[in-house]
Amino acid sequence: MSDRTPPLARGPVAVDPGVVRDGWEVDARVATGPLTLSDESPLAKVHVRAPFDGASPAALGVGFGRAARADLGTGDVLVVGSGPGEWLVLGAPNTAGALRAAIEERLAGTGEFTTVLDLTHGRALLRLTGRDAATVLAAVCAIDLSDTVTPDGTALRSSLAAVVTDLVRDDQDQTASYLLHVERSSGQYLADALLDAGAPSRLEITGFRGLS
Template identity: 60%
Template sequence: MSDADRSADGPTVTIARSPIAAPEPLVPHRGWEVSGRRSAAALTITDLTPLAKVAVRAPMDGAVQRALGAPFGRAARDGAPALDGTLVVGSGPGEWLVLAPVGTAGEVREQLAGIVTEAGEFGTVVDLTHGRALLRLRGEASADLLAKVCAVDLSDAVTPDGAAFRSSVANLVTDVVRDDAGGVRSYLLHCERSSGQYLAAALLDAGAEFGIDVDGFRDPGI
């Protein structure tokens, strides 16, 4: 998950790397190696694996869910006062995935543990940052691309902005979140780390007819 690299000043620093091959130029970002590539294409794919990813499990429809502000099947930004700058995803019954800026996993995990304790319910909080891969598709053709590899109805009536679901994408179990960015249709796709490169390659292949291009990581990423 990480290697020892040498910085320009000489000392050894630890650089974490995504399982998804990053196009050059490669640049360091808060302990991660990311792509600095910039694309103006109408449809882009971006590797967001460096984002903090923390999983929460607690009773469905309980105090923790009310505190997080995201029921099953929905995503909410800044669901709790302590979680400013995050995206909380109701990824399953009694399951939540909290996405936050790079390098904040420890802080977010502590905040979530506090929420669970205050709720008085049995729950677990686990940092998944280095164990999962995360991608963003952005562009009006993103739904057309996903329709080629996913059988879910992606119309606005069924999966509007903020919808979250778990489905097969290119024959891979994937958490999908409709998360429009700047008024442009956009989807987050979350999977096991070991499948990240496969998912990225499958999406690039399916998006070739739409002119998909790779766009590098941009802070804050969510």
């Protein structure tokens, strides 16, 4: 048996101080205020492409512009219809391989040409949570984030602080919460932009939360 320590994974956002969880170095801080920002990059991120007008949307259970929880055989996941014929599936850390296999098996029955890719380590995922979360986002994007226009379960792609971002409203305990999915290289920049925009509202960094 090898005594080699498995490599430690790190998200794109600097941590201070750090703690190891699920093989990832994550921020050890626990915010106590009502408005928080966390780096959720340890979540498995699987990208799916398939015909937007075929059988795949029904197989995945989510259409374009919506997000919903599902069980694809690997535990609770969030399926996001991030674009026409394009989905992002988020799962627990270290489940990307099993999640990819489960999605491929599910889509195989459609007979359609599909691609399923593990993007976990190549992308950043932030979560902004709190009553004033929409106010913070309004400072860096032009989307109407009111409850009537973008309610819980809404998914869209827009520019946040000049960065192309998948924005998913995924409320937590009846509190507004937004997942922000970007290229890994933009993760620290977007986090800094949000912290600047959220300073008047006392936005705080908190540790990895996961999907729950």
